[in-house]
Amino acid sequence: MPREKGRKLVAQNRRARHDYHIDDTYEAGIVLTGTEVKSLRAGRASLVDGFAHVRNGEVWLENVHIPEYAHGTWTNHAARRPRKLLLHREEISRLIGKTQEAGRTLVPLSLYFSEGKAKVEIALARGKREYDKRHDIAERDAQRDIQRELRRRR
Structure with missing residues (x-):
């Protein structure tokens, strides 16, 4: 069976941005069971409520929903079980220091297959306040209006 090339996106957390x-951002491997991999290959997952945290020197991904595999039997997995992330020791120690700062958290941005292996992109993030969100929306609208006006002038 030939090896997959490139990157196949399974799920994306647009709300995180x-x-x-x-x-x-960090790219991490993820420890999965067989039915989880089959469910992901079918393109089924949700990162909406997901988060990651460091516990006992290991990084864990919590609350990510990978639905049960349709053709699975008694070997099926729990949909929202904690999953271990695979990172280098230096990256984990860096994350331990940074997540202990006030207002910092680890959120998953995307879940994908890279050369046949399941990967998750996690981000070290700070929560936005409501006025920051409104400012970003206004800025995006302004850029859209500028682009529209430039296209109209051509």
Whole structure:
């Protein structure tokens, strides 16, 4: 069986970029069971309520919903179980220091397959206040109006 090439996106957390200021991103492997991998290959997952945290020197992904595999039997997995993330020791120690600062958290941005292996992109993020969100929306609208006006002038 030939090896997959490239990156196949399974799920994306668009809301994270709206609710948080993204400071730094990390690519992590994820420990999965067989039925979880089959469910992901079918393109089924949700990162909406997901978050990650460091516990006992390991990074864990919580609240990510990977639905049960349709053709699974008694070997099926729990949909929202905690899943271990695979990162280098230096990255974990850096995350321990940064997440202990006030207002910092780890949020998943996307879940994808990279060369056949399941990966998750997590971000070190700070929560946005309501006025920051309104400012971003106003800025995006202004840029859209500028682009529309430039296209109209051509």
